Amino acid sequence: MIVVTGGTGGLGGTTVEHLLERVPADRIGISARDTSKAQHFADRGVRVRQGSYEDPAALRNSFAGAEQVLLVSGNDPDADMVALHRNAIEAAVAAGARRILYTSQQGAVPGNPYRPSDVHIATEALLDDSGAAWTALRNGAYGPLDQVLGPWQRTGVIAQPQDGPVPYTDRADTAEAIAVLLAGDRSVDGPVDLTAPNAVTFDDLAEIASGLTGRPVERIVLDDEQWVADQIATGVPDQMARLMLSWYQAARAGYFAEAGPLLAELLGRPPRTAGERLAAHIAA
Template identity: 35%
Template sequence: MIVVSAATGALGRLVLDRLLERCPADRLVAAVRDPDKAADLAARGIGVRPGDYDDPAGLRAAFAGADRLLLISSPELDPVRRVAQHLNAVDAARDAGVGVLAYTSFLDADTRADGVTAAHHATERALRESGLPHVLLRHPFYSEAFLHPGLRDAVATGELADGTGGRALNTASRADLAEAAARVLTEDHHTGNAYDFTGDPWTYDEPARELTRASGVTVGLRPRRAGGALGWLEAQVEAGHLERGTDDLARVLGRRPTSLRQAVTALLG
């Protein structure tokens, strides 16, 4: 049996979609905070169990009988509470006798214990100390944070705002990361590995070219930092923090990750 935690989130649903292509629905369980939000999953034949990261006893019941568990990291922003939630899940998985736990960590969580990686660093350490067989799926930032339907505005104006200073991004799409997780959960040679997932690195001049190609409208770059969360991400890019690239995602997928051209074409299409 394969259990997916946080299964009603965007990533969890994509993972279950890919798992349904690889195994029967009666082998799958969605562990969710609110089972009422998983009625569509139950309608597809997937088992649904309550699984709140703040409820250790409920997590033990949700994970019972799992040969494989995908622990999707909590969306909680407070790192102290997030670590506590993850430790609840790791302890519950150990107590429930889970066979192999796959955890969606973050790039550089093995070497950095601050900022974005703080909770992931602590969770990786807890997994090592737990004795549980596990796989680490270290994610980059999602491509969707930068490549989104709002890019259609760049076609309308002929300008694509770029606050990255021309530096490269090592993002990956949720769909590719979900497929990789599904493969790890259904294949036998991943246990004990730590994967640093990235797509093919890209710079902002590439989406400008692809928008031009796909739309027939010339789109140029306009140096300008966005506000809010995107502005913070762009600052990380400009500082060179997102330039690392690996082939781990391609090796697990058995193909190249979704290309910039494919992503932009899908957005416009």
């Protein structure tokens, strides 16, 4: 059995959808904090059990019979995520899982100023010590582009802190590739990057957006502290603004610059580029 945590979330839920195209529903399980949100999967024959990283006993029950477990990383800045991930890893091992797949992050290496990197580095170390086979999926940034570009369609300006090259990756492509791995079509060990084929900067995206819209889109570099102050003024908590700033700082330092071929290999086709995603967003 393949058990997916976070199966009611964006990445986990899309992964389950792709799994249903590859393996029988009765070979798939979901561990969900709120099982009612996974009823649509239960109706299709997927096993749904309650489980959360805060409850090791419930996790062991939700992982029972699993040969593989997908641990979708938590992102609560106020929680001890390493300890919670340890709970999940230990529960998977106790359930007899032969492989644990974990959604890590591209650039999860020492020195990366983006703070979640420390959680991923520590979790990967726990996986290495677990005794189970493991895969750390160091996913390229797959959030909506407007989260990092800002309201450029309204303003005609990408006004953000200094950035660097990033292979912005489509979440649906990432989920499909994870499903390919879980379905057993291919197995990889240790940390691997899953990224779009090319890394681009905001300057590149401004040029692409200009071509797509037929009007100039300007790139303006904002001072870090002024950007943080502007974010706070719009209601973003100081802690969250500075967390996002550390992402820009990591990008400009080159921690996300490398684009790898594995995502395309798993998909059997080219992943969607940032330009294609921008075009789809504009057309929507």
